[in-house]
Amino acid sequence: MLRALHQIGLVLLVVVAGAAPALACAGLIGPNGAVNLLKTTTLAAHHNGVEHYVTAFSFLGGGGQFGSIVPLPGIPTKVERGGDWTLQRLIRETQLELEELGALRSRAAANDSVRVILETRIDALDITILEGGGTAVGRWAREHGFVLPPDAPEILDFYASRSPIFMAARFDADAARRREQQIGDGTPIHLTIPIKNPWVPLRILALGKKSSDVVRADVYLLTDIRPAFLPRALGGLILRHSAPASPQLMRDLRADKGMSWMPAGGMWLTHLAINSAAGDLTYDLAVDVSGRGRPSRVAAGLEPVGGPFMPALPILLGFPLITVGVVLGAGSALLARRRPD
């Protein structure tokens, strides 16, 4: 069975209310000033039916607490500190050259309550894995000190209709300083998630941002074969690298903490860069590693669930069907001229 590498990128940043007034706009705000988010980098690797998802939370100073909510495609069986250089090694691999969802099936999208599946602390990060509908997860976040921006209800519902699993990560900047973490240091988190087909939520990156704000992120995929994905080239989604992963890269990654599960070779490395206006980032990344080259339009958010491209892929752990309603506004005016007799 093909092992898909799933890379789930990107974090939705919300504000954790502290003593100071909350300004829940783009970015992170701490009680003593602005806390800016560094560009996110994420890796999803899939091997032996298990997805290994590595992402890092970084901060640029400030105080108090701030946090993120990340939609997940399934329930992780393990949440641990990620390796020390995996993400950086991937960045280096593709920088030299720079300079297409599986269907998700809805499971309890209308959950009225939240189930806490797992809680753990990694460095200065408190991680909680939740299951629930969008409203329930939003309510949980609010009750736990997160201040959600105005587009949060819609975006949480958007993701909950596809997967009711979320990761909430609360970063205590004061605790980070006590640990002598430097500004810009990242805390890598490694999630192990059983998943059938890769699916990367991208729209969530736009959360809390103005339409004209620019969203920048890097998405790395390591797959057993060259993947097909949707959407393909868009203005804000750029394919930076697509080639077999080098033996040296695989050796380096396997040597990092928690990465010994990686095969010795035979994987394909894809690097996609997001550089998009937030208002244009209305899609997700659907990936097909089955070899059929048919990533799901529904998973990419390009089509509603139940449309002609309803995927027939089997599902692990009940992925949500994407019930994105596409409202087509139709208005037209007819101009008529009396025909001369």
Added chain:
Amino acid sequence: MVDPALKVVARFAATLAAAAILLGVVLAAAGSATPQTVTVTIRHSKFGPAHYTVRRGATVRFVITNTDPIDHEFILGDEAVQRRHETGTEPAHGLVPGEVSVPAGAVGETSYRFSRAGVVLIGCHAPGHYPYGMRGKVLVVY
């Protein structure tokens, strides 16, 4: 002979007029002593409906249901009122007619007398909500 295209235009215009009536909410005639009640639903940081039509002199009781997991407000008033609330720091509303805070998952209500013809704006001024587009209008007619 009437141009078929004109017939289409006429039909479209009639449909548009009917739709305008359906979309708007026409409330009590001026001078009515009994406030009319209007139900407003907040979902995904939007008012539903967001546009109303009322007669001058009418008093309307708005019952607002907030289905979002975040707090919202329902503020009626002209541009100056909206500007004041956008820059203000009042943590909650409810004492002034036409102004009410509605916590997440809760129901709030407020009554307002539309004494002058024109446009009265509706807005939520929780941080970022008004620029996000959480606003509406009441058209007050004679």
